[in-house]
Amino acid sequence: MPALFDLEEDKLRSEIIRRGARMVLVQLPEGLKPKTPHIASIIEGSGALAIISADPCYGACDLALYEAEFISADIIVHYGHAETAFFTCKSGLPEIPIIYIEARANVPIREAVEDALRQLEPWRRIGLTTTVQHIQSIKEAEEILREAGKEVYIGRSLGLKYPGQVLGCNYRNAKSIRSLVDAFLFIGGGRFHALGLFLATKKPTVAADPFEGRAYRVDGEAEKIIHRRWMDISEASKANVWGIILGLKTGQFNMEAALKIKNDIEQLGKKAVLLAMREVTPEALLEFPEIEAYVNTACPRISLYDSRKFPKPVLTIRETNVAIGKASWNEILESGLI
């Protein structure tokens, strides 16, 4: 039986040998960390010392370039995410070669997509999206939908590697076809990307989970998130002391946006303090009892999906603009929360 995720072991060996690497820093998403001893053996069997980053890694926004430079690694092997142009185009980053291994899922999609057809019954024009783990199956999904009489659209925009691909912070492919479709189908495990698809497009959204072989609607749960976001915005609008979170992960760092929102808040006679952090956790924010609300300029999933874990509102920049009266909630909802 093939492994659940393709670790591309031959590519890993040949890249290490071809580049003559002596020391390799490996980044793995949480689901692949149990494979650590196996991956380390492949690397060391190819003649390089393997150092596995035990830090969390949620996306290609988090390239351990500074860590690799600090420990003098020759290359980074980054598992589980595709190369993403807008995360690497920043100037001044250490120039460490990166081998991306996307860890495609070896799982059939037919059962889940056929189940999705039942949920998609009211709609004819369907937008199709997925994550990089299932991008090799997008054509098969398209055929299943077409055979069932659907008109299928797959968006293509700049910055993402594959047509139809989505990230938790980037739904441009979906937004590019939003006006053409009646509903979206997302193929992939977990609820997070499908919820984001609804928040970004406000179109009926069905998730087809190939790991579970079933499909389900996410609209109701996404509407609850929208309601919670509005409650947090309302609470934050009363805050006099704000913390501006500056994400230190390479692809999340956005000093320009942080300085702009700091200035906008201060223009209202309120206080705003910049806080630099790698991991945005409730425990870390508890250390700042005088801060009444936060602007999160790092990963939007923290604000959208984890808000209940935090003791104070943690708003995205766009939500903050609503809280400080620079944008209307309806306008933000119309253009998409992400």
Ligand code: SF4
């Ligand atoms: S959603 Fe967050 S963790 Fe995922 S790629 Fe975007 S910024 Fe990174």
